[in-house]
Amino acid sequence: MFTSAYTEAMSDELPTLPWDRPRGRTRPPRIPLTRDRIVEAAYVVLDREGYDRLSMRMVAAELGVAVSALYAHVSSKDELLELMYSRFFADMDLPDPDPERWREQLRDYARAALAKLRSHRDMARISMGSVPFKPEMLPHMDAILGVFRAAGLPDRVAGAAGDVLSTFVDGFALEESMWQDRYRATDELTWQGMREALERYFAELPPERFPHLTALSHSMLGRSNDERFDLGVEIIIRGLASFAAEAAATGETGGDRTGTGETGATERPAG
Amino acid sequence: MFTSAYTEAMSDELPTLPWDRPRGRTRPPRIPLTRDRIVEAAYVVLDREGYDRLSMRMVAAELGVAVSALYAHVSSKDELLELMYSRFFADMDLPDPDPERWREQLRDYARAALAKLRSHRDMARISMGSVPFKPEMLPHMDAILGVFRAAGLPDRVAGAAGDVLSTFVDGFALEESMWQDRYRATDELTWQGMREALERYFAELPPERFPHLTALSHSMLGRSNDERFDLGVEIIIRGLASFAAEAAATGETGGDRTGTGETGATERPAG
DNA sequence: TCTCTTGATGAACAGCGTTCAGGAGACGAT
DNA sequence: ATCGTCTCCTGAACGCTGTTCATCAAGAGA
CATH class of the missing domain: 1.10.357.10 (Tetracycline Repressor, domain 2)
Structure with a gap:
């Protein structure tokens, strides 16, 4: 099995060398799971494994977390994919x-x-x-x-x-x-x-x-x-x-002139 | 469970009314599974259930046959999809x-x-x-x-x-x-x-x-x-x-001129 | 210190694609 | 008519998937 980030954080309770012991009252944080971290991990998995192998279990493993933990932050894989897609547009000018x-x-x-x-x-x-x-x-x-x-x-x-x-x-x-x-x-x-x-x-x-x-x-x-x-x-x-x-x-502008000259294709039925 | 076409064919050994009993020496044929029949069934499933629910098991069920039987004729689901795609082009002029x-x-x-x-x-x-x-x-x-x-x-x-x-x-x-x-x-x-x-x-x-x-x-x-x-x-x-x-x-024709004419595209096209 | 809330756990379910040892029907040979 | 072979199909299994749920541990407030 995979070491979870959770228990990993806990393992900081083990003795540490003085100089990299957390200063002040800052304690080793639990790094809470967030949508952002999940999306980020999903991108890592995507780049490394490709779309076909991108699964919830892989994303969870990437985060060192149980699969079911993801579902507290993301309702489904589809939503995760949509979140990935959304972030995608963020930084284009x-x-x-x-x-x-x-x-x-x-x-x-x-x-x-x-x-x-x-x-x-x-x-x-x-x-x-x-x-x-x-x-x-x-x-x-x-x-x-x-x-x-x-x-x-x-x-x-x-x-x-x-x-x-x-x-x-x-x-x-x-x-x-x-x-x-x-x-x-x-x-x-x-x-x-x-x-x-x-x-x-x-x-x-x-x-x-x-x-x-x-x-x-x-x-x-x-x-x-x-x-x-x-x-x-x-x-x-x-x-x-x-x-x-x-x-x-x-001189045509915003008018609503219809037709391209001819119509041939038939509209797809609604059913 | 599903009644298989196989056993179904066999059930023709049950008593039948004289007039639709197989004439001559034509026996109830086993309707062998073929790539074509599989592709056809796949299309039926696709139209009824949609792409997301199109599975090998569904296709097999449609044919009244075990899933594994498909793999004698089709090496994988991917191949089946490609066969569907190939047939697709057949009758366009x-x-x-x-x-x-x-x-x-x-x-x-x-x-x-x-x-x-x-x-x-x-x-x-x-x-x-x-x-x-x-x-x-x-x-x-x-x-x-x-x-x-x-x-x-x-x-x-x-x-x-x-x-x-x-x-x-x-x-x-x-x-x-x-x-x-x-x-x-x-x-x-x-x-x-x-x-x-x-x-x-x-x-x-x-x-x-x-x-x-x-x-x-x-x-x-x-x-x-x-x-x-x-x-x-x-x-x-x-x-x-x-x-x-x-x-x-x-006068340009089959030449191999490179570039996309970054500055071109200003003239009014013909049509 | 005790309780409550929050959030991760791991087992489970149903379904997927794919594989494989086995069995049943068809057919040629005896 | 019986046997053996050969061709298919079967059923169970493997490892994977997305998703759910009872459980339990950690952190916060009183």
Whole structure:
């Protein structure tokens, strides 16, 4: 079994050398369990073990505490994951919408978000698995919407633009994360090596059946992930620029004009 | 306990009425377990119970068979999920790249993919959780790349375009799927009702802290999901059109020019 | 010093994915 | 018709998961 932090603290009652004996009346504190400490430990486990092995028991072990102790502070594993996700947004700084610089602002924000998602192993899995939003991300949504408006996007487009950008960033990070997990499993293959293998695989497909795939294998996989990401963001930004230009030309602004020209998809039934 | 299909078949040895007694020498067949039957049962369970409750034991129960029997045909649950994902692509039809109609082709494909993802509960979860690609989707990748090239996109952009489009479709479906799960849990609230509640929540936020969110609450949530989706796809298409126009102007084609053109993206796209 | 409150404990439950020795039916050979 | 073999499926088990609950120890107040 694991030595609990609790009994560990108690073991300070054993004789200690005079010079590091607690001075004054400060006593060895019991280090009470808190939500924050639990979330912190969960991040440690996540980074070391990955999402699949992140369990309540592992977090408890990390804290030197019984599993059931966690449930006094956190109602479920889902809540713990949501707490992790919430803390995630804490220290990202937000753009101050500027009509002159909206492109850079979106680019910077997207890059910062990707970097943040990359900063903890499998974080994209948690991000994708969380409820579409938490109160902590309201300031983010507001700031990004502000940038969209500063860009001159009509309101109806601004609403959809967030979807496109956020699904791209999250999806991109998730895909990276899954490749990472995969090559971690089939180890002794480097990240770069795996991509080369993949490129070779594409290149060696029968060209008569996959003419484009074989032709573009190098264009798709020969460049760094960062380039691919930036290019993706650029595609989105240009799409938005097109709408902004159109709105500037026609004078459309916050109106509620409906439709994108045609409707084809059918609404998902409520049941 | 469950009655197994196995013993069930055997129970046909009980007396039967003459007219539906097996004619000739055809005997009641044992209906052997196959990968296909397992995948099929898995889909039934998925649709009825949802992704979270989809377990090997449930699939086995659905087939009236012991859990361990599955492992003779399928090496793991992961493999089963991948089989489900593979079958998923089987009956989608692919565009035949046409330079004149690339916009519609992308729109149609995106809508078809979304419809497919919607056709099975939580399918987006499986799609997002699967390896970035399986051999079954090679024809899809090739066809879409073909459309990108028909659009006149430079190769380096075509590679990234697929990421943007597929992450948007998958991410959109996933988000829908998660809202659905959520309101299924906190039941007696309709899909539409939940969206209205959300819109009200946004609208009632303090406007001085969230000026854009409050202003755009209706633009974001007042319209149907299909409109939001179409708009998102349109943003991407216009972004691609911008690159295509640029390539047409500068004569860029399959070259391997690097960089994303940090300063570019100012010109008005074609469409 | 005694009680009360707070909070961690460890055992338990139901369910999960996966493995494995065993058994039952089908089939070819005798 | 009986035997042996071979193919599947069975049932029990292992170790893991999230979650609950009666119990008990430590710290604070009287």
